[in-house]
Amino acid sequence: MNADLSVDIRGMRLRGPVLAASGTFGYGTEVPLLERRALGAMVSKGIFLRAREGTAPPRIVETPGGMLNAIGLQGPGVEALIRDFAPSWAEWDFPVLVNINGESSSEYGELAARLDGVPGVAGFEINISCPNVEQGGLYFGNDPRAAAAVTEAVRRRTKLPVWVKLTPMVSDIGVIARAVEGAGADALCAINTFVGMSIDLNAYKPRLSFRTGGLSGPAIRPLAVHLAHQAARAVRIPVIGIGGITRAEDALEFLVAGCAAVQVGTATFVNPKAIADVHDGIAAFLEAKGFSALTDLPRYLPRD
């Protein structure tokens, strides 16, 4: 199989278009790393400045074609990340981006400043699906100004690539996409999980202790393809599609819909080789269609 699957995300060269999504691959050291060969890049589990305990169990619930999670961004904090994980990342032959989270735009900025220059840290993915504590807890990602402010705060503190991961529950994702593009994002990641709820009919209350959780998995794929497509139409920077990808065909839907690359999340839980399988399937598809490179794949991307 010889099709050239490499992609260029604004100067960051990836050997393949299939990336590991944040929170579904840990810090890259946990999963049996059978799929490293095919991994375009890894996005780390979401990190805050300080360590966080996360939410009480139950944290996950399965739903038709998907799952809800409420992990609460459990993590060791930035210093432990730098100490315990970044050194291994520096050895790997694919880039690792850190998914950064905060309660105010200055917290995002501080995180970027602290991680900038740390060997092993190749860039940032800003998770704007966090409650903006200063603004009464509304998500940064729902408000174009807040989203832009966070992006700028990070942009000012680093020269590394800055990706922004968009929230799906908005009326018009194009508006947010343009706002963060204008604020200096190098790429967009679309999308994060949708908020959902599942009720325990024995206890007459939500199954998740946190009450709501983020829906991921195949169930959301048609929504994610649409949102990634809308984002791609709205901006000139690359868009990385995320949501419900389990097979090469799913990834190809995002790529044809205008995405430069994709991330695989939940599927990894089921199939630890999912990323390699998706990568190989894309290669096989391109070859079957007679394309010698991913860049030859026809795209459906009428511009707004």
Added chain:
Amino acid sequence: MNADLSVDIRGMRLRGPVLAASGTFGYGTEVPLLERRALGAMVSKGIFLRAREGTAPPRIVETPGGMLNAIGLQGPGVEALIRDFAPSWAEWDFPVLVNINGESSSEYGELAARLDGVPGVAGFEINISCPNVEQGGLYFGNDPRAAAAVTEAVRRRTKLPVWVKLTPMVSDIGVIARAVEGAGADALCAINTFVGMSIDLNAYKPRLSFRTGGLSGPAIRPLAVHLAHQAARAVRIPVIGIGGITRAEDALEFLVAGCAAVQVGTATFVNPKAIADVHDGIAAFLEAKGFSALTDLPRYLPRD
């Protein structure tokens, strides 16, 4: 089975909490009506003032746990509806509400005025997931002011119950819910379909001729339960839950989450007796738990 399943939607008494959702039951004359016995009410297919042809095929695509549809609100227009269907509705032993649609708030108002007093028309469900042509095509349902304006326009022209069916793709459904409650809605229906897309990898373009479609079915249920719950927390008027209900347990999730009743849509395509099955299952659940009426079901509804 003796549990009392009747519900009261602001003075409209329904014999059961399971209603037929708009667009999935036609005008009530098409499906083998095995489930009439259990039908709390029926909401007609969406209607415009004038007849509409609808969109070109393909109009539907199956997705994991769901389906996308782009029917384009095909329908005969209000005069044909009054002539061909309302007379049969007047004979039935359950209320029929008309799902009304327009391109401007005055079109909604005109529809209500024309249908008000027609025997067989028991009320209105306003579909605000329509593009507001006067405002550049944004959905009415995404903008609290536009949603309130449409509700008021209808409210002014009828004394019949006015329900408003909410759009799911908004940052905060509570804001829209409160806006239409303030404008005089008698109940809210949550939710309509989510916008999605599916790509044909042979043709390198969307599978639906309309390019996007509305996602319905079990895949959206956890999202719908959450949105219906959020709406119910935000208002005092009843909320009718919709989205992915196929079994009694699914309906009970919405009811526990604070809904007064539910609508069943896509499930009817698969099981023409779905509404009766859900109704009977709710009765069996209540009896197994020792409740003699649906009003005894514990609700999880912390108020905002």
Added chain:
Amino acid sequence: MFVLGLEAPEIASSVRAGQFVNLGWAGGPLLRRPFSVYRADGDHIEVVLKAVGAGTAQLLGMELGDRVSCLGPLGRGFELAGRSAVLVSGGLGVAPMPLVVRDARTSGMEVTWVHGARTAAELCAEAEGDTLIWATDDGSQGFHGTAVAAAPDGDVVVACGPNRMLAAVAERWPHAQVAVETYMGCGTGVCLGCAVPLRRGGYDRACKEGPVYHAADIDWSALPSHLAYAVGA
């Protein structure tokens, strides 16, 4: 091409040629799958199918005694009246033909069945009729060319096969009765998902007004000729 037998007494005793059933089963896809009734005998009906996607693959994995929910008979069938019937089928378009033969003979019609395929290997072994004509694209058996080209005229022409073939039927016999394929949601007329574009404008429902149409009534340029969708896991 495989034949699946179902015990469905009420359908077996009432089905007309060209009608279909909508099949659903536990663990299957969300939506039911439509299949023409191939044969009906006593309490049994048969459908003919091949694995194109997940749904048909599962159906072909069924074992004796497995349960399938079978909704039907659905749609309008063929109108068979006159002295002679010419049946034109391509590929899986054989599906409604055995019942057409049955009903045409009941009406005392003379039956000519022309069946086309790409190669001899793909022809249907079970075709019957007073006259049988094979056509293959590669000439490996019978007429070298399409079934449409190979067929004689008749009082009634009925056709089933890929929509592209049916468009050719429409050119030659505007009054032919053709059974079309569309995506279907409900199969019972409520979802409007199975729209068939009409020459006079607007759309009909394949599951209710169809799937059998007079060829001239359809706007062939607007009917998708390639139904390509697949349900992902």
Added chain:
Amino acid sequence: MFVLGLEAPEIASSVRAGQFVNLGWAGGPLLRRPFSVYRADGDHIEVVLKAVGAGTAQLLGMELGDRVSCLGPLGRGFELAGRSAVLVSGGLGVAPMPLVVRDARTSGMEVTWVHGARTAAELCAEAEGDTLIWATDDGSQGFHGTAVAAAPDGDVVVACGPNRMLAAVAERWPHAQVAVETYMGCGTGVCLGCAVPLRRGGYDRACKEGPVYHAADIDWSALPSHLAYAVGA
């Protein structure tokens, strides 16, 4: 209670008592389902289960030759060292015990297995050990009361069963090793879905640091004692 046999040579030869496998199969639920390894012999492992939801029902419908994807062995098992081992199990908590018996005997320990159930009918026929004690809630066989109350002390106490039972174990033997049940996403340590609340604060992953814990390390009041979820169609 049913036993399902799987051909899984690498797991069979390396699995330790208390470890589990994560099973997935075509047409099954989205997420894999975790099961303790019940026995291991040559190329085969066995798991013991009963139908509680859609996934286990499908597993029980499997036929000889069906394929299941089996990820494992996962998690940390029991540490077995000392002169005597007391095994306390309730209900399906028998699952890890045959391997505990095997490994304890390999370490030269004397084994007492106390198994509890609601009634005699629910007891596990396959229990073994140097001493076997039955306990039933209704007194219909053996000790009238819980397995915890019926058990003697020992150098090592290992327990598996409903989380409520394990909390009682923790009261009596803070240093007992208990295997807990949680919801699991990945089974491999990446999703953080299987959080076990710790007495010292924070959470561990049942699939990685667990499922075997020292009873005293767990914050029993924060561990859901009733795992109630069901996957809808």
